Amino acid sequence: MSAETVAVVVVTYNRADLLERMLVGLAALERLPDAVIVVDNASSDHTPGVLAAAANPGLQVIRTEDNLGGAGGFHLGVRTAYHGGFDRIWLMDDDVIPAPDCLTVLMARDEDCLMAVREDTAGRLVEKAATRFDLRNPLSIRPKKAMVETDFGSRDRMPDLVEVENVAFEGFMVRRTVVDAIGLPDPSYFIFYDDVDFAVRARRAGYRIWAVRDAVLVRQLDFNQQHDLSGWKGYYMYRNLFVVHLRYGENVLVRLRPWLITAVVVLLSPLRGGRAEAGNVIRAMRDARGMGDVPTRSVD
Structure with a gap:
């Protein structure tokens, strides 16, 4: 294992600081990665200057002509790392x-x-990877039923390894053999659920996913999943949730659950998100129906 190579894949958009x-933080690691591949999604801030000044060994910058979203960025970054021959890829x-x-x-x-297991800047456990992700119960609107944060409350209550059923592309490490078996992250999600999709495919191919208690990753921003469902992010949250189902x-x-959710949202739209949310969900x-096929195993 000590001889394995590892590439870090980072996706960024207009968050230079x-x-x-x-x-x-990557440059201060005890064990430096063999490459740091940054996909700059056509940032319009001072991201190019930050990357030009960075002193990370093995830094490779891919600047896209358009914003591919997180999903497109990770697809491109993982593909680049895979074809670079690295044994492990750390997203x-x-x-x-x-x-x-x-x-x-x-x-x-x-x-x-x-x-890796995330905490906030105050040292509190904020790992939201699901320990139970239910795609079997038709009465369950949200498939995430339990997560590391709610199961354990704090890092010191966790065992060394916790099996999880989905991931976030914030500290997820995968061997290239997994990419061989299931293919690349699906860029068509744009944002949201591309990581969930990848985890479901990996688990269905027989792989187990482990959260490692002592691998600490600090999140600089607070979680904010309460997006406006009548806005552009709301469209992607609905569409990509439906695709997973x-x-x-x-x-x-x-x-059939996405059809039920659509009907309920439309019926209740006068009381909540109005026409904009109803239009989003329709x-x-x-x-989502046009994205129903599971991605191929292609790595091209």
């Missing part, structure tokens, strides 16, 4: 900072799929 601190958002020994701890584990629902009733349902 966060990215700068994150790159400093990072631009708002996290690893503890100095984080990569050392992960690389010491002989497992194919690993998660249509692709991976374990029975017909679960795969468009999301229509577009």
Whole structure:
């Protein structure tokens, strides 16, 4: 394991100050990565200057012509790392900072799929990877039923390894053999649920995913999942949730759940999100049907 190579893949968009601190954190790791691949999603702030000044060994910058979203960025970054021949690929958002020994701890584990465990800047456990992700119960609107944070409350209550059923692309490490088996992250999600989709595919291919208690990753920003469902992010949240159900629902009733959610949102729209949310959910349902196929195993 000590001889394995590892590339970090970071996706960034218009968050230069966060990215700068994150790159400093990577440069301070005890065990330096063999490459740091940053996908700059056509940022319009001073991100290019931050990257030009960065002193990270093995830094590769890919600047896209358009914003590909997090999903498109991770697809491109993982593809680049895979074709670079690296044994492991460590996925990072631009708002996290690893503890100095984080990569050392992960690389010491002989497992194919690993998660660093996130905490906030005050040291509180904020790891939201699901320990139970239910795509079987048709009465369950939200598939995430339990997560590391709520199961344990604090890091010191966790065992060394906790099996999780989905991941965030914030500290997720995967061996190239997993990419061989299931293919690349799906860029068509744009934002949200691309990481969930990848985890579901990995688990269905027989891989287990482990959150590693002592691999510490600090999140610079507070979690804010309460997006405006009548805005543009709301469209992607609805559409991509529906895609996960249509692709991976374990029975017909679960795969029909997006239609039920659409109907309920439209019926209740006068009382909550109005026409904008109703329009979002109708468009999301229509577009999700066109994304129903599970991605191929291609790595091209």
